Amino acid sequence: MTEHPADHPRVAAVKEALRAAGADPASIAGMILLPDAVTTAAAAAAALDVEVGQIANSLVFDAxxxxxxxxxxxxxRVHTGRVAxxxxxxxxxxxxxxxVKAATGQVIxxxxxxxxxxxLRTLVDVALDDYDRVWAAGGVARSVFPTTFAELVTVTGGAAAQVGE
Structure with missing residues (x-):
């Protein structure tokens, strides 16, 4: 039997947070559970058959x-000097x-x-705006959902910024 992503408590919390923040219902309904963990952008892109730039890495930093x-x-990669x-x-x-675990309740x-x-104070990479659709993690290493740059800024309350090298 295939596990449904909503069965995991962290995935359910992400879906509820997306709903509460006014995310497009298609983003929430598009949450999928991949067959294997995808802990790198390259692995996620390969599993989804998309460009690696379409993967929205959620990285926690100590500022x-x-x-x-x-x-x-x-x-x-994130340019930490620029971010600082x-x-x-x-x-x-x-x-x-x-x-990471204390701040997010989720694992790397x-x-x-x-x-x-x-x-959390959040910066959203403007490079994500180069794509009509991007994919973000859904609370566990196998879960992802489709979204947009604009939606990420909105649902996180984040600031758009050039963060990359």
């Missing part, structure tokens, strides 16, 4: 001791797994843009 969520296109300057932080570095590889215990 002066506070969590910062950066949704970035899979086609490049954008948000006025002294230092920005990748968060450890404990900070499955972090969704929403569905966290509390809202």
């Amino acid at each position: 002066d001791g506070e969590p910062l969520l950066v949704l970035t296109s899979g086609r490049h 300057a954008l948000i006025g932080a002294r230092t920005v570095g990748r968060a450890d797994r404990d900070l 590889g499955g972090v969704a843009p929403v569905g966290h215990p509390a809202p």
